[in-house]
Amino acid sequence: MGGVRELAGSFVVPGPCGVAVRDRLKHLTPRDEMVLRAVGEHQGALASRDLKARCADGLEHGADSWVLRKRDLTPLSSSRIAGAITKATHDQWALARRCQAAHIQKLAAGIRTLRQRLSLPVGEPGTKRAAGGYRSKGEWFRKSRRLSMLEDRHATAVAEWQAGRVRVVRGGRRLLNTRHHLAQAGLTEDQWRERWEAERWFIAADGESGKRFGNETIRVAPDGEVSIRLPAPLAHLANAGHGRYILTSTVAFAHRGAEWADRIEANRAVAYRIHLDTGRGRWYLTASWQRPVVKTVPLGTVRARGMIGVDTNADHFAAYRLDRHGNPVGHPHRFPYDLSGTASHRDAQIRHALTRLINWAVRVGVAAIGIEDLDFTAEKTREKHGRKKRFRQLISGIPTGKLKARLVSMAAEQGLAIVAVDPAYTSRWGAQHWQKPLVTSHRTMSRHDAAGIAIGRRALGYPVRRRTAPPPHDRSDRAGHRTVQAGPGARGREGTRPPATDRLPGGPSPNGTRKREPSASNTVRDAPSTQQWVQDSLMRTG
Template identity: 65%
Template sequence: MAERLRPIAASFVAAGPCGVAVRDRLKGLTARDELVLRRVGAYLGVLASRDLAVRCRAGLEHSAQAWAERKRELTPLSSSRWAGAITKASHDQWALARRCHLAHIRTLESGIAVIAHRLSQPIGAKGSKKAPGGYRSRREWHAKTRRLHVLTDRLQRERADYEAGRVHIVRGGKRLLNSRHHLAAAQLTEAEWRERWQAERWFLQADGESGKRYGNETIRLTPDGQVSIKLPAPLAHLANVGHGRYVLAARVRFAHRRQEWADRIDADRAVAYRIHLEVARGRWYLTASWQHQPTPIIPLQAALAGGVIGVDTNADHLAAWRLDVHGNPIGNPRRFGYDLSGGAGHRDAQVRHALTRLLHWARGCQVMAIAIEDLDFAQEATREKHGRNKRFRRLISGMPTGKLKARLTSMAQTAGISVVAVDPAYTSRWGAQHWQNPLTSRTRRTSRHDAAAVAIARRAQQHPIRRRTPPPPHDQSDRAGHRSVQAEPCAAGCEETRHRTPDHAHDAPGPDTARTRATSTPNTVRGTPVQLTFTVQERSSNDPDGRTCCYPSRCSSAPPITTSTSRTSG
């Protein structure tokens, strides 16, 4: 029985990001500068913690009037602009926790469904790629039964919290909080952990204001790199300039998107700033962020006008292959490796370096489109589906799907290259089945990932992935299989066996004639229809049958034949 294929979604051009963030180090800070930053951050952090607690207690009953009341209460303790930044940050953090809470509920529902399915199967039953089988032993079956009750109770509790609007937020991070109980594993002393915990709970960020000087009145950054901060009212005595402001000795020079930032502050457009300390390095950084209008999405056919590069995402490398406008692979495949071990900064740098090399190669080939799978391993990485296969779960969880796509769309937009997202269904399977062996030669070894890159690119171009295999050379009938004819992408049933229709004018059936499986016309000069006119004389009277010979050229006793031929086209 043929396998039932799931519907394949249409490819689309991914939209670029609508926000930008750049960062630079605050070099040359004096001891007084660091003291002021620490005191301002700690004071505003206490106000932010209190406001976040008020916002969480309000839950779903929060309104615009309650938001205004919170801001009025914070204004005498800081300033109107600091109060607005604190209340908005609390609201955004509550909304993020709400979305994460819903995602956690979806994960619990998925795990419960998998456990219930596996418990319903006989012990030792084999699974498939579509659904897992039963558990291996009765002991494991009993343990999973108990876990099913635990997850069910946990799901009921989480649903009740979600419906009531209750969220659980830790300012500073839950991971850092838990490391307090495992200082030896985190390789930290209590003093080092306390310093990191306090730095993460500081609040030194301000949203921009359009129409104000340089786009931000709370944390102001001038075109020459001078940074000044509007001090809260209780700390106004620390100011070193007028109007309760403190000017830092450090200068900021953005190396990335500097001209874009300069044009924005010259027009007094909103720019948000954040000052934070990396305790491990002992360095202060300033991050500038702003929103802009996203680049208009061009049509898919326009993006693919110069060909496309298909990219297959893997745990340790990107496999890429260039295809022309007709879907034919050009040149040799390319690989861009990265190492995802280590910290988050190292992993992000590795992904960014691999994408930079990919984009440089695309611009060198003058290709304006990159095709990538629209992957989401939220369901595949669940613990309950793969069970003991920890290696496979770790492999899926380690693949940078979301971060890689976000990085690629952002960097490709800057380079003027479009990113085409395609459905990942059957790309690896069909690529290995139809493209791995044909693209392998004595000098080139094609891997399964390289063939998948070809399949991804062809799906982005709306070409069929599966290739048609020719029949055996000794037989040209249909019982040996379909012929090697490539149908158009827009043809109905292009993935199926081609139905042959007669093309000869003298073989074409009439309107009342039933359809037959006649041989189609070859695409050569020999296939041009020829109109023949024969004049055949009658046999001699010695012919016992007295019939006219149907094949006079094959009859040795036939009289001479007068033949006139005329070749007509079409």
């Protein structure tokens, strides 16, 4: 155990700080669509120009340059629209800056791995913790050339980082590259052009507390009426007073509609965004607002009613329920999903699997779900895993960031807390200590199910092992009791564990059939037995 790294402590994940709901803008007239397209194109051009100016400023940007940029945009739009554009520009530049830092770290990790392997003799065997030398001189030569390439890329990226130079594509770099592969994407040039222009439009407005219905630029009334404050050059298109255009379509948010109505009735800030789905030819309006920061529930409180440990895999969630002492209850549960296909299909699969998981957690009455704090950022490089291309694709396909965000948001609506644990050794130790003992004629256990138990025990604050070493045999009171047992105040700590059939003694069997009563023993006991009962390895332990 000397090589085991130190494990990080478990913690309760903070709840969501924002809410977003969406509804379709139905029955728009041709004039409505013409106005929306004109507003999107005009404000999108302003956003592109502002982003170019912000990237040119680099690290020299400050409050003065921000004021100048907003002052230049105001005559071409309005003060509020100019503020929304400059804020979106800053967010996009900051995101590009963070991606640049992550890219530098990835290159540095690859360089370290290549240097370490190139320093070893050809054919040197590796270990579980470090890769060995390359298998042939030809591979060694090719990897040395790749090292030179990575070092050159790293030097260029570091120079750009120090100079404050970022590379941003409004509309998305992936969609831009799709222009060169239209046949593979199944798009014509006109279809790609329409999607490209729609992605670069800007029809959004931040909320303003104290203003009518929480937003002065894009206003949604309680009856669902949507009106837009047109920019100054497009004021001639207005069909209402004060340069506003009222759409013929109305919205009604089916999800969180009451919460949204309460906010606009109190004139609290609500941000809106209008966008066009070119694939379906539909317009949508998205409303979002911030929630007040809620104090995180103490870790001891969420552990009081047990825990559900969840092991995240490439095609399913493996979940197991544990009581507050860390004992597995019932049978394992698996929630499958399919991460192939389009991004919308993958997102729907994750959402449906999480919905089933959370509904089960609510039914069994636990207060929290334990999950691994996964982050595969530095674990999917070709330098680390070499020829294991399928494995790299496997871990790259697990949406760790989106999964955590969606799970926290969905669980908060059901009053469940999320406890993040260190993912180290959960699969290995779970299979070692829990997989074989829990296999019965009515229960099958996989390595992933056992990992769910390990995750749940770690979230509860217990070690993964079922029992610790017993006290010395010469003096049982010298070293005390086992350290993984339940405390003296725990009710039922001396009771036996439930039978393998998960039913009470004397109760009906799971399939409803009655079993034959056991026959009387022929052994005659003249005196009480003096045998000392030894607690079973799967009894209630803490």
